[in-house]
Amino acid sequence: MARAGLFVKALTICVALALIAYAVSPWPIDAFFKLLALAFGVSVLTPLAYPLLRGVRKGDEVAVDFGGAQALPGLLSVFFRTGSGVAMERGRVGQKIMVALDDGSMRSCVVVSYPGFFSPAKVRVTGKLEKTAEITVI
Numbered sequence: 001m002a003r004a005g006l007f008v009k010a011l012t013i014c015v016a017l018a019l020i021a022y023a024v025s026p027w028p029i030d031a032f033f034k035l036l037a038l039a040f041g042v043s044v045l046t047p048l049a050y051p052l053l054r055g056v057r058k059g060d061e062v063a064v065d066f067g068g069a070q071a072l073p074g075l076l077s078v079f080f081r082t083g084s085g086v087a088m089e090r091g092r093v094g095q096k097i098m099v100a101l102d103d104g105s106m107r108s109c110v111v112v113s114y115p116g117f118f119s120p121a122k123v124r125v126t127g128k129l130e131k132t133a134e135i136t137v138i
Helices: 004-023 029-054
Strands: 061-065 082-085 096-101 105-113 121-125
Touching: 004 029, 061 096, 061 105, 082 121
Parallel strands: 061 121
Antiparallel strands: 061 082, 082 096, 096 105, 105 121
8 A cells, every 4th residue: 555655645746846847837738738647657657666766675564475384373374375574674686684573583584576556575484593582562
């Protein structure tokens, strides 16, 4: 959903810039429609290009693929071999990063893909259990 919000923000900014450009220029009305088309095009491309420029950052939620190496607790393990975690380092596709899993353990993972429109970035577990931390919720 974050990328949907990015689209709305980009569209708002681009339309505002198109209106300002049209207001201060002596262009005919057809230039206004061209500016609006340009604004819409840039707004569509912004959410597509943003993850490639940003990569995975520390604190981002990631979907962890265990690749059958570890059975997940709960009913979801019957259907999926994935879990969730939080990136502890920055990374790009193909790079190793440390990921804090929901169970408190830290694993070395490889970034497989960047976030989708509705999905978090995907990582694959490559390393063994690094350390376990206890998480207290207040």
